[in-house]
Amino acid sequence: MSRKNDRANPEAISRRQVLRAGGLSVAAGVVASVTPAAAKEVRFAGDLAILNVALGLEHQAIAAYDAGAKSKLLNADQLKLAVSFQNDHKRHRDALTSFIKRFGGAPVAPKTSYDFGAITSATDIVKLAQSLEDGAMGAYLANAGKLENREILNAAVPILEDEVRHNTVFKQLLGMDVTERLKY
Secondary structure, three states, X not given: OOHHHXXXXXXXXXXXXXXXXXXXXXXXXXXXXXXXXXXXXXXXXXXXXXXXXXXXXXXXXXXXXXXXXXXXXXXXXHHHHHHHHHHHHHHHXXXXXXXXXXXXXXXXXXXXXXXXXXXXXXXXXXXXXXXHHHHHHHHHHHHHHHOOXXXXXXXXXXXXXXXXXXXXXXXXXXXXXXXOOOOO
């Protein structure tokens, strides 16, 4: 599908991005991407659709870190790391929400609940976090080149950097290879 068609159909963009993010459970909540705010012109609708997918991923990450912290399975150092990364995701959420509103879109709301599967150990939490960070990293990386507005792109780059940093930390904790180059 061409970029022209992508801009004309923001829902098609959303479905593709969700699939690229590894089929994460945000799919159902994110497809409701861009809804014009009352009496406000929507600009960069394709960009806003991408930002709403990213916002859905940020909502999911915040909820996952919250579930991990509430589980009481993390030691003090792990909890400190989780809270730090969750704060990054809250900052991402706020930035994305601001851009979506500024350009006339309606930010996607977080789901009322998320299914993260069985969490019975700190390792389960680390695996979940790494999987979510990897999916978010992939989504940002795959869609950065599709953003038309330079200001939005410039705001997305530091978020991608955070996702890469988070994913790398969790990969190291899990003994995974961190020397492999990012795939586009």
